[in-house]
Amino acid sequence: MPDKGQNRDFGPSEGASVVRPYGDTTGDGMVQTSFTLPVPPGPRADGAALQLAQKMGIEPAMVVHSAGIGSGGGAAGDSAAFTFFVVYGSVRHLVDLDAVHVEERPYPLLSPGEVNAAVKTRLRRSLVVLGACIGTDAHTVGIDAILNLKGFAGEKGLEYYRELQVANLGAQVSVPELVHAARARKADAVLVSQVVTQRDAHLRNTRELAGAFREAMGESRPLLVVGGPRFDPAMAADLGVDKVFGRGTTPGEVASYLVHALVPEEEPS
Amino acid sequence: MPDKGQNRDFGPSEGASVVRPYGDTTGDGMVQTSFTLPVPPGPRADGAALQLAQKMGIEPAMVVHSAGIGSGGGAAGDSAAFTFFVVYGSVRHLVDLDAVHVEERPYPLLSPGEVNAAVKTRLRRSLVVLGACIGTDAHTVGIDAILNLKGFAGEKGLEYYRELQVANLGAQVSVPELVHAARARKADAVLVSQVVTQRDAHLRNTRELAGAFREAMGESRPLLVVGGPRFDPAMAADLGVDKVFGRGTTPGEVASYLVHALVPEEEPS
Amino acid sequence: MSRLQLDQALVARARELAARAAAPVVDLAATYTTVSVERATLRLAGLTGTDPLDGDGEVPWVNRVVDAVRDQVGLEHGVALPVWHALGSGGTLQDLAEQVGAGTARFTVPEGAAADRAREAARAAVGAGIARIDANRARREELVATHGDPPRRPWIYLIVATGDIHEDIPQAQAAARAGADVIAVIRSTGQSLLDYVPEGATRTGYAGTYATQENFRLMRAALDDVSAELGRYVRLTNYASGLCMPEIAVLAGLERLDMMLNDAMYGILFRDINPHRTFVDQRFSRMVHARAGIIINTGEDNYLTTADAVDEAHTVTVSQLLNERLAHEAGLEDWQLGLGHAFEIDPAVPESFRLELAHALLARGLFPDAPLKWMPPTKHMTGDVFRGYLLDGFFNLAGALTGQGILLVGMMTEAVVTPWLSDRDLALRNVRYVLEAAGNLHEDFAPQPGGFIDRRAHTVLTEAVELLERIAAHPQGLIQAIADGTFGITKRSPDGGKGLDGVVRKAADHFDPATELLTREVSRA
Amino acid sequence: MSRLQLDQALVARARELAARAAAPVVDLAATYTTVSVERATLRLAGLTGTDPLDGDGEVPWVNRVVDAVRDQVGLEHGVALPVWHALGSGGTLQDLAEQVGAGTARFTVPEGAAADRAREAARAAVGAGIARIDANRARREELVATHGDPPRRPWIYLIVATGDIHEDIPQAQAAARAGADVIAVIRSTGQSLLDYVPEGATRTGYAGTYATQENFRLMRAALDDVSAELGRYVRLTNYASGLCMPEIAVLAGLERLDMMLNDAMYGILFRDINPHRTFVDQRFSRMVHARAGIIINTGEDNYLTTADAVDEAHTVTVSQLLNERLAHEAGLEDWQLGLGHAFEIDPAVPESFRLELAHALLARGLFPDAPLKWMPPTKHMTGDVFRGYLLDGFFNLAGALTGQGILLVGMMTEAVVTPWLSDRDLALRNVRYVLEAAGNLHEDFAPQPGGFIDRRAHTVLTEAVELLERIAAHPQGLIQAIADGTFGITKRSPDGGKGLDGVVRKAADHFDPATELLTREVSRA
Numbered sequence A, B: 001m002p003d004k005g006q007n008r009d010f011g012p013s014e015g016a017s018v019v020r021p022y023g024d025t026t027g028d029g030m031v032q033t034s035f036t037l038p039v040p041p042g043p044r045a046d047g048a049a050l051q052l053a054q055k056m057g058i059e060p061a062m063v064v065h066s067a068g069i070g071s072g073g074g075a076a077g078d079s080a081a082f083t084f085f086v087v088y089g090s091v092r093h094l095v096d097l098d099a100v101h102v103e104e105r106p107y108p109l110l111s112p113g114e115v116n117a118a119v120k121t122r123l124r125r126s127l128v129v130l131g132a133c134i135g136t137d138a139h140t141v142g143i144d145a146i147l148n149l150k151g152f153a154g155e156k157g158l159e160y161y162r163e164l165q166v167a168n169l170g171a172q173v174s175v176p177e178l179v180h181a182a183r184a185r186k187a188d189a190v191l192v193s194q195v196v197t198q199r200d201a202h203l204r205n206t207r208e209l210a211g212a213f214r215e216a217m218g219e220s221r222p223l224l225v226v227g228g229p230r231f232d233p234a235m236a237a238d239l240g241v242d243k244v245f246g247r248g249t250t251p252g253e254v255a256s257y258l259v260h261a262l263v264p265e266e267e268p269s
Numbered sequence C, D: 001m002s003r004l005q006l007d008q009a010l011v012a013r014a015r016e017l018a019a020r021a022a023a024p025v026v027d028l029a030a031t032y033t034t035v036s037v038e039r040a041t042l043r044l045a046g047l048t049g050t051d052p053l054d055g056d057g058e059v060p061w062v063n064r065v066v067d068a069v070r071d072q073v074g075l076e077h078g079v080a081l082p083v084w085h086a087l088g089s090g091g092t093l094q095d096l097a098e099q100v101g102a103g104t105a106r107f108t109v110p111e112g113a114a115a116d117r118a119r120e121a122a123r124a125a126v127g128a129g130i131a132r133i134d135a136n137r138a139r140r141e142e143l144v145a146t147h148g149d150p151p152r153r154p155w156i157y158l159i160v161a162t163g164d165i166h167e168d169i170p171q172a173q174a175a176a177r178a179g180a181d182v183i184a185v186i187r188s189t190g191q192s193l194l195d196y197v198p199e200g201a202t203r204t205g206y207a208g209t210y211a212t213q214e215n216f217r218l219m220r221a222a223l224d225d226v227s228a229e230l231g232r233y234v235r236l237t238n239y240a241s242g243l244c245m246p247e248i249a250v251l252a253g254l255e256r257l258d259m260m261l262n263d264a265m266y267g268i269l270f271r272d273i274n275p276h277r278t279f280v281d282q283r284f285s286r287m288v289h290a291r292a293g294i295i296i297n298t299g300e301d302n303y304l305t306t307a308d309a310v311d312e313a314h315t316v317t318v319s320q321l322l323n324e325r326l327a328h329e330a331g332l333e334d335w336q337l338g339l340g341h342a343f344e345i346d347p348a349v350p351e352s353f354r355l356e357l358a359h360a361l362l363a364r365g366l367f368p369d370a371p372l373k374w375m376p377p378t379k380h381m382t383g384d385v386f387r388g389y390l391l392d393g394f395f396n397l398a399g400a401l402t403g404q405g406i407l408l409v410g411m412m413t414e415a416v417v418t419p420w421l422s423d424r425d426l427a428l429r430n431v432r433y434v435l436e437a438a439g440n441l442h443e444d445f446a447p448q449p450g451g452f453i454d455r456r457a458h459t460v461l462t463e464a465v466e467l468l469e470r471i472a473a474h475p476q477g478l479i480q481a482i483a484d485g486t487f488g489i490t491k492r493s494p495d496g497g498k499g500l501d502g503v504v505r506k507a508a509d510h511f512d513p514a515t516e517l518l519t520r521e522v523s524r525a
């Protein structure tokens, strides 16, 4: 039997480094899950759901709902080929907070004024930023939120920053076009948005982007930044880009990162 | 890397014995889960959620929603001590349908007429059935559904069966009272309902029941049957009773089981 | 607010019949006392604590003393006469209790001047308790004035139920921060059948937390903190119904609870408590609540978990009318009547939502000044938590459309577990969305006279009046109706059930200072 | 159905202005042809298949032939004259295409009698395609008569989007069994920018499945099976908008699709397709759909994903009026106008639900005979799938209260993934609950004249008329408005965007048998 750690303190406390999910009591480990199995409804299906729950570490698990999918406008759907389940139960896993690697932002969050000042005094020229959605992705709202004046979550977008020279190429830009534009404009940073993720389109497109820039410009390639709601910020290295931003990113975070990555350290005065 | 079995057929097919959860493509393994961690919202919390998801075998996992619980009527709740998460992703586990032990009903489902006939011709006396909710459980709707004339899901309850002598003691019956009543009435079967499950009250009460009958009547104790929506039918032996019925049980199933368990096999004619 | 045009003659007839049907219950309280009423008197006089010597669990001093009095001189005179007579020679109630514990107390029923002296002393002692209740009522009004009331109706009512007061407290505070206006701490499943009130802070309830004076105090203090933090007075609710109704009512008054579930019908039907016992207890407890400015909640909603919500809708109406009558008789005012009703129609029934609206509007129309308690779907909730979340949204909408006073927040996990922390948070988000997005939709909601909703409401009212006619026609009125299985299709005979042995017919000289003081107040009002 | 009392003078003024604002777009279609229109003509005449020899992907024969004609004689005369002239010497279109593939085909523009012969042959060939479309329309009517229409409004419209036609089919059938009246197969994200229509059964789309003639056929056949099984004709929808509007419109007619997304504005604003190109394409495609008895869906709902749904509500109204005008002009009848609008107000906005009702009632009032397409919340959906499920329920309720014609079923996972099998099932359960429980609530829904909803609707209408005044005042009308960023706060200039090189000014002798045959029909109607 795995240690369920019943006697340890898993409550919300500054110091606790090992926690468990909380249903209605500290340490109870309770979670909810739902999924579909390609099995007709019935006891065998419920058993299969319990097996999966167990493999997920939910024990004891309760199949609290199971219903056939897609046969005849109503109730059980006995002739269905799929069954949808809702399962509740306690997971035995412990969450070790010390092992959580948060990409602690290794740079300070700057105000627009500070960003402008840093660029102006330390870079001594304006910073050229190019934005686009690549591939067939037509979702521009995210990149617009970062770049456009209007901004996002109450913060102005990068166009508002005096010392940033921003061009937003919009959607459906092909990678070769983008490489071309980056070269032509001497971009310091290329910001790319990817929202469609089905079949990992965003990952594929990002890798293609990184490859094309590497090939075309080698070491002298601009800083590559990608963003979108389904990216895991920890994946930058894996994808071959410099930085990945996820859901809820604000323009200020991006501007601060650009300063950190592209503007030389303050010289000791 | 575990075998994700991308190339195998996990679709709904009569023969397939290994399946995976189905999101929108065969074999994609997609599941949804939600839980709360006793951690304030933020990147560290999201990281902790991902860690848990990973331990549950969800990989890649997406934290698609995280929100602080319980601070100030609205949005994020930065001062919250708990964070609620919704996570989507693909589990790597395979579900082996051959390994699912469905308690195949080892007895036929009989109609009321067949039950009556079996009791009358093979037992030659009527069968005495006692029902109750024990402990402080006041949920009688479940046991009433099984016993009362009105029945459940279109099936009449056991009181409808001519050859069954049914007494429903109602709720909040103590175990000693029940033992006493069973002895006094010479009950063949005692049917007990347990609906409240918080802190495993149902399991504790059932064990107490089994213990008390064992102690008081030893081998000659009546058949012990328990039921309730959160019981796992596989637990009978563990709990020391003869049979456990779960959510959605119908009276006919119970009557058929009683015949199977209490009425001698048909003699070869 | 759109209101139905109810047939006012029918409404008047319904109230007249309800008064007749309730009369036998009113008589009961005049005729009998109970162990719990007597214990409540001692609690009002300040007796607390438990006998520490007892082996199997601690027994409160009030139980020890009442039992001793009963053993020695019977309860028909009440405890006050023998107790304060025994105290005549000096000493405190606490001292006397300890003598009872030690087996040295001797009780007699005083007569003449001695009886007068005992009565006077008892009045003074009990009066102190009532004064504390009065002070709490004033304090509540003060806090409401300081922090403010919820900004809108319905008030949002949330349950906590961990079984552990120290888990309940942070959960209740979190719920209040997330928008709850009223917190109810539900009790351990066993408590309502205990013939004593447990003591102290408790952590071991099943599916609920014991109602104890200390738990009341801890939770009220925690909510006072959060009220100050939020600038909104957060109310606290607990449960009086059960074998100790009068005592818990007193404790609620002493610890400034704001609402109490208080309904003998619930105890009878769903806890198999003896009708005589609990109707007598109810009268006392409601007088206390009237005095304390506590809003009571009745339990008609429960009927629809055992009976069909469409077929038996009129039994809810009948019970509400009876409960209104019994509440008024005990001195409660309309603003204190959180009469229960519920969104319990099978969602598969065609037009189920409009039927709910009809029922809810009927209650609203019958009791325009009562803060009706609107209960969420429970019976037809399933493990499909998504469906449950949607149903709860429509329940919230029905509450807003029909002007309910207290909205008990439904939980998507109703059919699964007692609510999780996250369930409550999600449920409150649901309520907030519905009230903010569609809270004023009632302005556009105008059921046609003669339309589906109007017709349904009228049908239910008519059925209710017909049923009341039958009940009022029987000399035992409501008591007989309960025996007939009228409510929640559950039959309970007047001499069955738990706690009957705690009922005692009052002697001519029965003296109960609490009832006397509270009645004086009632008749003054 | 409760209707708003709209100011009829204002409504009439709005329509007059819309006609003026749309006029420059109507002129475009008279002036230009496009590669896709010409390819559509060949498709109507029966040319199918792809050049099998090409290395990087297969290119359809229609593209090869049109490109060859363009190279050799230009497109200003249309393809029909040179193609049927080339065929004059015998052989099939297919043979000719293969000669094009082999590089041996030689095109010239015939004149005089040769031209007459070519025209006659072209008319006959294209007429055969139109006859097939007519037969499909008749067949649809027959099937609807046999199986029956959905029992109620709104029709329930569900999307499938696996990328793989062989996954789509069982999912679509499951959805139909679970209650969907209309199945839409959405396209792979890239397709609308392809200047050719892919061929064959496909399994490799991203976030959608390629629109191909074979995929159309497979899905329609599967839905015919399920229609028979269910005794209810299940409709099929796909997307025409994009660079190949006219061709896909033809394929839809040939394969008996029942509805098509058909809106140049969508392509311009959200796909950056050149306005001239797609407005010309749209005219042709709408004529085909008019003939085929296909209901079109327009894309105004999309504007509210980039623009604010409250601030820019009137731009939706303006666009609907313009789309109505452009649809009528192409021969579509009111029952074919699935004008788009959406439930996209930020749920945090106070009274958001009543604002939605106001907007939805306005559309209903302006287009009483059109089967409005009511789109679910998307922009403000989040990963909180419980909240999403609730919002979708209120969206469904708004649809029922305001009498929408086509209800696009919202998915709780909108912000997460393309819909899962279970999402659709849950979503349908949501729709069913709302329609069955509260579908008739509109009988009790009566927004007060001068009340919140009425005032809001009137405000939006007034803003719409003001905006139309400004647009109609400009000589370029709608085209200029698009350049100004009026819709979806997205600016698109008339000479920017994709596909402009496929636009060709027609010569005086331009001949297009399809337009000719279809126009004849239109003017007859």
Ligand code: B12
Pocket (backbone or CB within 6 Å): A136, A137, A138, A139, A140, A141, A142, A143, A145, A146, A152, A191, A192, A193, A194, A195, A196, A197, A198, A225, A226, A227, A228, A229, A230, A245, A246, A247, A248, A249, A250, A254, D186, D188, D189, D190, D207, D208, D270, D302, D305, D306, D378, D379, D380, D381, D382, D413, D414, D415, D416, D417, D418, D419
């Ligand atoms: C608006 C929208 C559209 C609009 C887009 C208009 C436009 N000009 O952008 C329209 C209607 C055109 C559209 C069309 C389609 N869409 Co769409 N759409 C959405 C929707 C509703 C909202 C997206 C959005 O605007 N979010 C708001 C912005 C601010 O958030 P964001 O993108 O996450 O951006 C933030 C961060 O991620 C980050 N970020 C994003 N990019 C970048 C880049 C950089 C450099 C940085 C630093 C940060 C950053 O910062 C931003 C601010 O915090 C989503 C569903 C949803 N609710 O999420 C679906 C969704 C994205 N669409 C989807 C799909 C499939 C489509 C279509 C293919 C089919 C369809 N369903 O209609 C078409 C075709 C589009 C195409 N080829 O790309 C899917 C994608 C599924 C998936 N995960 O793969 C979604 C999730 C809906 C769904 N469940 O099916 N869509």
Ligand code: B12
Pocket (backbone or CB within 6 Å): B136, B137, B138, B139, B140, B141, B142, B143, B145, B146, B152, B191, B192, B193, B194, B195, B196, B197, B198, B225, B226, B227, B228, B229, B230, B245, B246, B247, B248, B249, B250, B254, C186, C188, C189, C190, C207, C208, C270, C302, C305, C306, C378, C379, C380, C381, C382, C413, C414, C415, C416, C417, C418, C419
């Ligand atoms: C109705 C009800 C009540 C009624 C009960 C009336 C009555 N006379 O039974 C009233 C209002 C009194 C009530 C009170 C309380 N209830 Co209650 N109640 C419910 C409710 C809404 C429905 C239960 C029900 O009737 N189901 C219908 C029947 C037919 O289903 P069933 O019981 O599962 O029975 C079927 C099978 O399980 C099986 N079966 C059951 N028993 C047996 C026995 C045998 C021998 C066999 C063969 C089969 C069998 O066959 C039946 C038919 O298929 C549930 C929530 C829900 N939707 O499930 C909460 C619920 C059960 N109650 C709960 C609680 C906590 C309480 C209270 C303690 C506090 C409260 N929340 O009010 C009180 C006190 C009651 C007590 N001490 O027991 C919790 C239990 C939590 C838990 N898992 O531990 C629930 C789940 C609600 C919740 N989420 O908080 N309740």
Ligand SMILES: Cc1ncc(COP(=O)(O)O)c(C=O)c1O
Pocket (backbone or CB within 6 Å): C187, C188, C189, C191, C192, C239, C240, C241, C242, C261, C262, C263, C266, C267, C271, C297, C298, C299, C300, C302
């Ligand atoms: C009026 C009333 N009293 C009491 C209760 C709870 O009582 P118990 O503590 O016995 O579960 C309820 C529960 O719904 C109720 O409605």
Ligand SMILES: Cc1ncc(COP(=O)(O)O)c(C=O)c1O
Pocket (backbone or CB within 6 Å): D187, D188, D189, D191, D192, D239, D240, D241, D242, D261, D262, D263, D266, D267, D271, D297, D298, D299, D300, D302
């Ligand atoms: C009118 C219209 N056409 C087409 C589409 C889809 O186009 P695409 O295939 O380019 O994603 C939409 C999507 O919402 C639409 O509204």
